[in-house]
Amino acid sequence: MRVVVPFAVDQPKTRLSATLSADERRVFARAMLADVLAAVDATGHEPTVLATAELDADASAALPDDSDVVVDDSPLSTAVNDVLATAEDPVAVLMSDLPLVKPETVRRLVAKSGDVVVAPGRGGGTNALVVRDADFRVDYHGASYLDHRAAARDVGASLGTVDSFRLATDVDEPSDLTEVLIHGDGAAADWLVDAGFQLSVDEGRVGVVREEERS
Amino acid sequence: MRVVVPFAVDQPKTRLSATLSADERRVFARAMLADVLAAVDATGHEPTVLATAELDADASAALPDDSDVVVDDSPLSTAVNDVLATAEDPVAVLMSDLPLVKPETVRRLVAKSGDVVVAPGRGGGTNALVVRDADFRVDYHGASYLDHRAAARDVGASLGTVDSFRLATDVDEPSDLTEVLIHGDGAAADWLVDAGFQLSVDEGRVGVVREEERS
Numbered sequence: 162m163r164v165v166v167p168f169a170v171d172q173p174k175t176r177l178s179a180t181l182s183a184d185e186r187r188v189f190a191r192a193m194l195a196d197v198l199a200a201v202d203a204t205g206h207e208p209t210v211l212a213t214a215e216l217d218a219d220a221s222a223a224l225p226d227d228s229d230v231v232v233d234d235s236p237l238s239t240a241v242n243d244v245l246a247t248a249e250d251p252v253a254v255l256m257s258d259l260p261l262v263k264p265e266t267v268r269r270l271v272a273k274s275g276d277v278v279v280a281p282g283r284g285g286g287t288n289a290l291v292v293r294d295a296d297f298r299v300d301y302h303g304a305s306y307l308d309h310r311a312a313a314r315d316v317g318a319s320l321g322t323v324d325s326f327r328l329a330t331d332v333d334e335p336s337d338l339t340e341v342l343i344h345g346d347g348a349a350a351d352w353l354v355d356a357g358f359q360l361s362v363d364e365g366r367v368g369v370v371r372e373e374e375r376s
Numbered sequence: 377m378r379v380v381v382p383f384a385v386d387q388p389k390t391r392l393s394a395t396l397s398a399d400e401r402r403v404f405a406r407a408m409l410a411d412v413l414a415a416v417d418a419t420g421h422e423p424t425v426l427a428t429a430e431l432d433a434d435a436s437a438a439l440p441d442d443s444d445v446v447v448d449d450s451p452l453s454t455a456v457n458d459v460l461a462t463a464e465d466p467v468a469v470l471m472s473d474l475p476l477v478k479p480e481t482v483r484r485l486v487a488k489s490g491d492v493v494v495a496p497g498r499g500g501g502t503n504a505l506v507v508r509d510a511d512f513r514v515d516y517h518g519a520s521y522l523d524h525r526a527a528a529r530d531v532g533a534s535l536g537t538v539d540s541f542r543l544a545t546d547v548d549e550p551s552d553l554t555e556v557l558i559h560g561d562g563a564a565a566d567w568l569v570d571a572g573f574q575l576s577v578d579e580g581r582v583g584v585v586r587e588e589e590r591s
Contacts, residue, residue, distance in 0.1 A: 266539065281541065284551070285558045285575070285582040303577040307558060324481065326496065326544040336499070343500045343522060360500070362518040367500040 162271050162291070163209055164201045164253040165244055167237055168194055170214040174258070180335040180371075181356075188219060189352055193332060195223035196260040196347035202227070203264040206253070206271060211240055223348075242298045251293040259288055260341055260349035261327040270328065275321025277313035280328040281306040288328050294318040338369045377486050377506070378424055379416045379468040380459055382452055383409055385429040389473070395550040395586075396571075403434060404567055408547060410438035411475040411562035417443070418479040421468070421486060426455055438563075457513045466508040474503055475556055475564035476542040485543065490536025492528035495543040496521040503543050509533040553584045 173186040181189060194210070201208040202225035209229040210216070216230060224230070233240040241254055253271060255262070270280060270289050278291035285304035296316040300308055313320045330340050332349070341350050342360050357372035388401040396404060409425070416423040417440035424444040425431070431445060439445070448455040456469055468486060470477070485495060485504050493506035500519035511531040515523055528535045545555050547564070556565050557575050572587035 269539075281559070284554055302580055304558065304575060304582045324484075324541050325539050326498075326541050327539050329541040329544070339499055343519065344496070360519060365517055367519045 162206050162251055162253055163248070164206045164255055164267070164271075165209050165211050165241065166194070166197055166201070166255050166257050167211045167241060168213070168216075168220065168257045169237075170212050170216065170220065172213070174333060176333045177335060177338075180338065185356065189349065190258070191219045191223050192348040192352040193260040194220065194257045196345070196349050197255060197257050197262055198223055198225055198228060199347060200262045200264050200267050201225075201255065204267045204271070206267065209244075210257075211244060213240075238299050238301045241301075245292055245298060248292075251291060254290045254292070254299070256282075256288050256331055258331045258333070259328060260332060260347060261330050261344045263327065266325055266327045269325065270323050273321040273323050274319075276318035277309070278321035278323060279306060279309050279313075280323040280325055282329050282331050286331065288331055289323065291321075336368065339367055342369060343367075377421050377466055377468055378463070379421045379470055379482070379486075380424050380426050380456065381409070381412055381416070381470050381472050382426045382456060383428070383431075383435065383472045384452075385427050385431065385435065387428070389548060391548045392550060392553075395553070400571065404564065405473070406434045406438050407563040407567040408475040409435065409472045411560070411564050412470060412472050412477055413438055413440055413443060414562060415477045415479050415482050416440075416470065419482045419486070421482065424459075425472075426459065428455075453514050453516050456516075460507055460513060463507075466506060469505045469507070469514070471497075471503050471546055473546045473548070474543060475547060475562060476545050476559045478542065481540055481542045484540065485538050488536040488538050489534075491533035492524070493536040493538060494521060494524050494528075495538040495540055497544050497546050501546065503546055504538065506536075551583065554582055557584060558582075 173183055177186050198208045209231055212230055212232050213234050215232055276294040277297050279287055280289035282288035285306045287305040287309050294316055297318055310320055341353055358369050361368050361370040388398055392401050413423045424446055426446050428449050430447055491509040492512050494502055495504035497503035500521050502520040502524050509531055512533055556568055573584050576583050576585040
């Protein structure tokens with residue numbers, strides 16, 4: 162199955178700005194992209210990066226050998242719907258900020274039955290979809306998990322959901338880095354460790370701390 | 377399989393205190409307990425509430441007909457280990473603040489192979505376990521997901537993990553109420569709706585708002 166991975170080339174993860182510099186956020190986003198693409202590639206499915214601009218060298222380095230890149234500077238929902246409108250076969254759409262995703266996670270997603278399969282993110286988002294219905298279109302704004310379920314019903318599509326912590330964990334905020342250190346084993350986790358992050362336990366609650374800059 | 381559900385009778389969810397009064401937190405905690413017990417009961421497995429004190433009437437009302445109650449005022453890990461030390465058959469341990477858990481979630485947990493099966497919570501916690509090894513003991517303090525994996529290895533137990541958003545979502549903080557309104561369909565979600573909570577979408581992010589007190 163074609164697995165489309167939207168990637169915002171020039172949009173930093175601003176909610177991580179208290180923790181990471183702009184350049185670090187840029188590099189970290191590419192490490193997360195590399196993890197997602199590697200997980201897809203390991204399943205034998207074909208990743209397509211749906212990029213908002215031409216990929217820079219760091220982002221290109223994240224691409225497995227057989228991946229495609231489509232550049233579309235439209236907003237996310239428009240760009241994904243352009244793909245869906247021209248697709249002749251089922252398409253999966255998997256966000257690029259899901260560094261906990263493993264090959265078995267991708268297999269579960271793709272194996273789930275349903276004309277439209279939705280994997281929720283925290284806060285009502287949609288972190289992954291499989292679309293096997295020609296009429297279904299996305300709208301990522303707001304509580305898109307509920308909206309996508311309603312949209313599937315509206316076009317008469319059967320609905321599947323995937324109950325996955327790994328798919329639900331998009332990395333947007335400093336507390337999410339905890340999850341990457343605990344559950345990640347790819348480029349994003351390696352990058353955090355190299356950048357000096359480690360787990361800390363404070364009064365029983367787990368977070369991350371960063372070492373002082375090393376000389 | 378026996379499914380042990382620890383329940384702190386007198387410990388309010390203090391991190392919800394900005395949003396719910398002490399009495400509301402008490403009632404809401406019992407609604408969450410009822411959801412977890414109903415999900416277990418629907419699978420045909422036998423719930424045992426491991427309570428820190430005698431259950432009050434509201435908590436007793438949450439019990440399915442065939443559930444047991446064990447009162448043990450020890451700290452959580454000690455009380456669970458007391459159960460494990462005397463158990464002759466496999467035991468599952470499922471937290472009581474997981475109102476997104478459905479019967480199919482319990483089935484996935486119990487069906488997972490491994491001498492020790494762990495379902496992570498956010499922030500490195502352990503929200504559910506299946507213990508089929510006589511020597512394994514729990515310690516819920518700190519990053520218990522990692523500690524439980526290490527403890528399983530230490531006793532030579534094979535390890536399984538369950539990748540479930542529903543099992544990962546323990547309800548501790550106001551933002552977690554969003555997940556209950558989006559994904560819950562039981563007593564906890566009903567209670568929130570009756571208490572005036574509803575989803576709100578603000579600049580694309582989803583949260584909850586509470587109606588003004590109705591006269």
